[in-house]
Amino acid sequence: MTSRPTIGIIGAGNERHCVYLADELRKQGAEPLIMDNTSTLPFPLTLGTGSGMPDSYYNDHSLKDVQVFYLRALYLPTPAFNAQPLEAQIRQEGYVAYAAQRERYAAWLSYLKCLPLQNKLLVNPIDRLLIHFAKPFQMAFLHREGIPVPATLVTSEAAQVKAFANGRDVVYKPVAGGAHCRKLSQEDLEPERLAALANAPVMFQQLVPGQEVRVFVLDGKVLGAFAIESSAIDYRTGEAAVTATEISAAVAKLSIRACRALGLLFSGVDVKLGSDGSAVLLECNPSPMFEGFDRHAEVSIVSQLASFLIQEAAARSAVGM
Template structure:
């Protein structure tokens, strides 16, 4: 059984669910919007995980779960503001219980919470990235406006963005921002020297790589329309040595599925900005036709097949030549 955790309107989750359906794989969708109907009975002892997940009339035996694709949202953001206190408490307790199950299940997780945590601190993740031979841009995280001004003077072309795992728009720091720099006193902000070059988005799915090449003049290609600029996203190709670095980086971060943001400089060096542990891959898949959802589905199914093979290997068999019914 493959467990999908998220909301039905989420594009990546829906794409993976459709890919699993095409393969005839058994799927149970833990829909966060149906929290009021959901009950989780989780038990864990020396024999392993047991219990049941119930949503209305639908049931999932936890011991049968072999793979989990996590695209969960903050439960608090999904509930109506006027929902009663009891529902809020139930939904948040349910979220904690599901996470407890994911912490102990032997199922293949895409991705474990512990592995995803590195993205919660961009500077911490950058230090991990640098160990794999990628360039990382000179960076300043500060609440001091004077330090930001000095950093800009040193590097001239500078961008700024969120220091946390919360998505933010990458923007160029210009003189128009200087009169608002005092605002960073209340919000630690990340400034980076701007790296010239061509962007690449690499989706690592197990050992498979799906590379997109991005051409644009925008500060942040995801929001090129905000600057009235065009963006072109096509299938790209990496040197094998760079591809292998991407595989090793994702594996060392504990991520079975990751979105790696690269830039190739005019000097043919490779800079890595971030590794996204829950990539919204459908944006790239829709533009390039790369079968990313299919690869994620294959990865989830492979775990089920491995477990079935292991179970067959450990089953006792009758001794050869033994009389039956004697």
């Protein structure tokens, strides 16, 4: 065992949370390895399986002794936001360009799914990250577990939307994320707006009143909680006041229970707290942003996360996993 365990960070070399966590790992005596899976770089992975086959490599770095990984992002075969770097290639090569990106994604996905087979720790498991792109599944699963969630409808049918919105305030968001949550307005219920639903379904939810709180959970423990005040439906769209806050034992228990049910080691749990003490869970984020919250934290989320990753790496190295 070396004095500086290597911790893998899967994401992008210039993504701020990858860099933020890498800096903290160095401060705590570990060596971060940011494993960049963005689509515009030469493919960096070498995977070996079977007797006599080589170890897995990230570029020229052997991954044999890397025991713990943090999964910030596995980018989809086509970019979720800015596709400009690939537009020329896609125009020129068409399906061939898409197929190449799909192959890259499949290799990364295979590698990450193999880590548990090698008794290595991935925070969070790749299958758990994918629930971010299946928000209706998360709501249905948590509801089945008896955890309070908003009434939810996913549809492309105008009549269903009108019926759902009758007598209640409603918000809507993409099924797979990638855009902000907005309040459903009368203009949204006009025929020309509803006609756009034919192109793709949208996720509609009952607007839950109350105080919005982000609860960070790691390995069955609450790391910190933050109250969020914003005039916007989605606090990410404008100015928001964030303050560290105390939560009740019941809310902490609810957040931990939801994470355990979903198989999440680390999560940012979004909760709405009613004036009557009730709590409704909005979402368990499998790859939460925490840098902004750390500016208001008594003990930073990143320091606690880095410490956990290092401790896990040390424990696994000690037993020769």
